[in-house]
Amino acid sequence: MKITIVGAGVIGSNLAKDLSDQNHEVYVVEKIPEVANKANEKLDAKVLIGEGSDPEILKQAGIESADLVIAVTASDETNFVVCSLADAYGAKKKIARIRNLPLSQALDSFGYARFSIDEIINPEQVAAEQTVKIVKSPGSHEVADFGDGKILLRSFVIPEDSPLCHAKIEDLRSDDSPWPFLVIAIKRDNSVIIPKGDGVIQKSDRIYVLLPSASLGEFLAFVDPNARRPEKIVIYGATSIGEKIAQDLIGYVRDVLVLEENEEQAGSVAGKLNNVRVINGSPSEKEILKECGIEAVDVFISASDSDHSNLVSAVLAKKMGAKKTIIITQHPDYMSIMESLGIDIMINPRFLAVDQILRFVRGEGVNAVTKIVGCKAEALELVPEQGSPITKAPLKDIKFPKESIVGAVFRDDDVILADGNTCIHEGEGTIVFCHEDCITQLQKLFTRKKIL
Numbered sequence: 003m004k005i006t007i008v009g010a011g012v013i014g015s016n017l018a019k020d021l022s023d024q025n026h027e028v029y030v031v032e033k034i035p036e037v038a039n040k041a042n043e044k045l046d047a048k049v050l051i052g053e054g055s056d057p058e059i060l061k062q063a064g065i066e067s068a069d070l071v072i073a074v075t076a077s078d079e080t081n082f083v084v085c086s087l088a089d090a091y092g093a094k095k096k097i098a099r100i101r102n103l104p105l106s107q108a109l110d111s112f113g114y115a116r117f118s119i120d121e122i123i124n125p126e127q128v129a130a131e132q133t134v135k136i137v138k139s140p141g142s143h144e145v146a147d148f149g150d151g152k153i154l155l156r157s158f159v160i161p162e163d164s165p166l167c168h169a170k171i172e173d174l175r176s177d178d179s180p181w182p183f184l185v186i187a188i189k190r191d192n193s194v195i196i197p198k199g200d201g202v203i204q205k206s207d208r209i210y211v212l213l214p215s216a217s218l219g220e221f222l223a224f225v226d227p228n229a230r231r232p233e234k235i236v237i238y239g240a241t242s243i244g245e246k247i248a249q250d251l252i253g254y255v256r257d258v259l260v261l262e263e264n265e266e267q268a269g270s271v272a273g274k275l276n277n278v279r280v281i282n283g284s285p286s287e288k289e290i291l292k293e294c295g296i297e298a299v300d301v302f303i304s305a306s307d308s309d310h311s312n313l314v315s316a317v318l319a320k321k322m323g324a325k326k327t328i329i330i331t332q333h334p335d336y337m338s339i340m341e342s343l344g345i346d347i348m349i350n351p352r353f354l355a356v357d358q359i360l361r362f363v364r365g366e367g368v369n370a371v372t373k374i375v376g377c378k379a380e381a382l383e384l385v386p387e388q389g390s391p392i393t394k395a396p397l398k399d400i401k402f403p404k405e406s407i408v409g410a411v412f413r414d415d416d417v418i419l420a421d422g423n424t425c426i427h428e429g430e431g432t433i434v435f436c437h438e439d440c441i442t443q444l445q446k447l448f449t450r451k452k453i454l
Contacts, residue, residue, distance in 0.1 A: 003026045003027070003070060003363060004027045004029075004064055004067060004068050004069050004070075005021055005026050005028050005070045005072065006029045006031070006060070006063045006064055006065050006068045006072070006088070006093070007030045007047075008054035008060075008063075008071070008072070008073045008074065008080075008081070009031070009054065009073065009074040009081075010030050010031075010032035010037050010040075010041040010049065011037070011074065011075070011076065012332045013074045013099065013125065013351075013352050013355050014030065014032070014075075015030070015040075015041045015045065016356070017072060017355070017356060018045050018047045019044065019045055019046075020356060021363065022046040022047045023046075024363075027064075028045070028048070029047065029048050029050065029064050029068075030047050030049045030063075031052060031059055031063050032049065032050075032051060033051070033052060033054065033075075035051050038051045050062055050063050053080075054073065054075055054080050054083075055080050055084060057087060057091075060084070060087055060088070061091070065091050065093055066091045066092055066093070067092070068088065068093040069093075069095065070093070070094065070095045070096075070362055071084065071096045071097070072359060073088075073097065073098045073099060074123075074355070078098075078100050078101055082100075082117070082119075084096075084098070085117070085118050085119045086117070086118045088118070089118035090118075095120045095362055096118060096119050096121075097119070097120060097121045097122070097123060098119050098123070099122070099123050099125070099355070100123070101124060101242075103124070103127065106122055106124055106127070109122055121358070121359075121362065123355050123358045125351030125352065126242055127243075128351065128355075129243055129330050129349050129350075129351040129354055130243045130244075130246035130247050130305075131246075131250075132145060133243075133247050133303060133305075133328060134247055134250045134251060136349075137235065137247075137255070137301055139156055139222060140222055140229040140230060140232065141222055141225060141226040141229030142156045142157060142158055143157045143159060143208065143346070143347055144157040145157075146357075146370075146372040148369075148370055148381075148383050148410075148433050149417065149431055151215055152214065152215055152412065152417050153212060153213070153214060153215070153410050153412070153417050153433060154212070154213055154214070154215055154218060155210060155212055155372065155381055155433075156210075156211050156213070156218075157189075157208050157210045157211070158209055158211065158225050158226060159207070159208050160204070160206065160209060160225070160226075161228065162205045163227055164225055164226055165224060166209070166224075166225055167205050168203065168204070169202070170199070170201070171185060171199055171200070171202075171203070172199035172200065180220070181216070181217035181224075182213065182214065182217060182419050183211050183212065183213040183419070184211065184212045184213070184410070184419045184420070185197055185203070185210070186210050186381075187209070187210040187374075187407070188207050188210070189207065189208040189210070190204065190207050193377075194374070194377045194378075194379045194405075194437065196406065196407050197407075210381075210435065211225075212409040212410050212419065212433060214419075232300035232301050232326075233255065233256045233257060233300055234255070234256065234257040234295065234298055234300050235251060235255050235257070235258050235300060235301045235302075235303065236260075236261055236294050236296065236299050236303070236324070237258070237259070237260050237303045237305055238260075238261045238262075238285045238303065238305060238306055238312070238319075239261075239262065239304065239305040239306030239307065240260055240262035240264070240267045240271040240280070241305055241306060243330055244262075244271075244303070244305035245260075245271055245274065247303060247305060248275055248278050252275070252276070258277070258278045259281065259294055260272075260275070260278055260281070261281050261283060261290070262280065262281075262282060262283075263282070263283065263284045268280050268281070268282040269282075281293060281294060285304075285311075285314075286311070286315060286318065288318070288322065291318065291319060291322055292322075296319055296322045296323050296324055297323035298323070299323070299325065300324075300325050301325070301326045301328060302315075302316060302319040302320070302324035302326070302327045302328070303327075303328045303329075304327070304328070304330065309331045309332060309333045309336070312329045312330060312331055313331070313336060313345075316328075316329045316343075316345050317343050317344065317345065320344045320345070326347070327344070327345050327347070328345075328346065328347040328348075329345055329349070330348075330349045330350075330351065331348060331349075331350060332351060350375075353373060353375065357370075357371050360373070360380075367384055367387065367445070367448055368382055368383070368384060368385075368445075369385060369431060371383075378437060378438045378439070379405075379437050380435075380436060380438055381409075381433060382433070382434050382435075382436070382441070382444075384431075384444075384448045385429060385430070385431055385432070386426055386427070386429070386432065386448045387448065387449050388428040388429075388450075389428075390428070390447065390448050390450055391446070391448075392447040393425075393426055393427055393428055395425075396423050396425050397420060397424050397425075397426070398422030402444070403436060403437075403440035403444055404440075405437035405440050406434060406436035406437070406440050406444050407434065407435050407436070408420045408424070408426075408432060409433040409434065409435055410432070410433040411424060411426055411430050411431070411432050411433075412430055413427075420432075432448070
């Protein structure tokens with residue numbers, strides 16, 4: 003696939019790396035010479051220096067024959083113009099990063115097609131939504147929803163006192179369960195295991211579970227007896243992310259507090275959010291954290307615009323008694339040090355942007371993609387074509403790639419957790435989990451067309 007990316011910031015450069023590593027032909031446009039030169043040194047892509055809205059630069063970047071154009075500059079207006087020009091030049095698909103929430107809502111209302119855009123991404127908004135889902139799934143570490151929220155993917159680290167610790171996979175596949183679930187993967191010692199019937203869940207394993215949304219409450223109490231609904235949350239940073247998290251948690255969490263260093267921003271968010279306490283101060287000061295009642299905080303969320311401040315504040319909050327810490331960061335290297343610092347969960351808006359874009363790169367029949375953090379695995383929602391191999395026999399009679407598993411099927415208004423006897427029909431959304439090396443082979447089972 004030929005892909006033109008406009009904007010070589012954190013999202014653009016990392017997207018370019020991911021896509022070029024997958025052997026796509028990638029062009030990158032960046033207006034700041036220093037940023038462009040840095041990208042050119044790191045990427046196996048053609049990098050051009052110039053304005054993203056310059057038609058001549060865009061033509062040099064292959065926009066006239068591009069299969070996909072991704073506009074992810076810091077300017078919503080530039081991204082808007084890039085997609086309009088890309089459409090005029092004949093690019094097949096266009097994705098724009100739109101950070102302004104009212105603008106993205108207007109685009110949703112009128113329809114993207116009217117503005118020559120196939121999809122918009124707002125990584126910050128998605129990061130806020132992911133954070134809220136984690137808070138509302140006590141004990142979970144990664145979250146993804148499929149089928150408009152009908153089927154949920156959640157990951158949990160198994161404590162020693164969990165009923166799942168030392169359980170055999172085959173013993174968990176019971177039709178008698180009042181709240182059905184399916185363990186689709188186990189992450190152990192940085193390796194991902196597709197579980198077999200005789201596999202055993204061990205202490206400290208991170209398991210990935212698919213379950214219907216109606217099963218979530220009961221399953222949360224089952225998987226970790228110590229997990230409790232949070233009663234007090236502190237959000238550091240009155241940013242757009244922090245504000246949205248606070249707004250969405252009103253009514254779910256009894257005590258929501260926002261901590262903001264900038265006095266003007268603190269006053270602004272205090273005027274917008276009802277039933278939310280706002281404190282003007284720095285989380286690097288122990289006295290301020292004591293004023294927040296940090297020793298009684300169930301979840302401390304660092305959502306400021308500073309990656310460094312988010313990291314430091316979360317470490318200090320945990321040291322002073324916060325039970326769980328979540329940081330929102332654009333820094334990819336923080337993942338390798340978060341556990342040693344006692345940070346529980348890291349949410350990277352860049353990773354989430356990749357998830358949104360990958361379904362366009364994967365091609366037709368892919369409704370959703372979720373990359374699993376820290377390993378080369380993905381959960382995908384695939385839709386089988388008429389006459390595709392997956393529709394011709396029960397799952398037990400179909401030869402699947404070794405590192406893959408079918409988890410669930412959407413049938414009419416129902417969700418079916420898959421087993422060997424499940425038959426999949428044309429048009430039924432199907433959730434699969436696989437190593438990224440298996441994706442092309444797996445897609446062949448869902449389509450009649452040849453996938454290169």
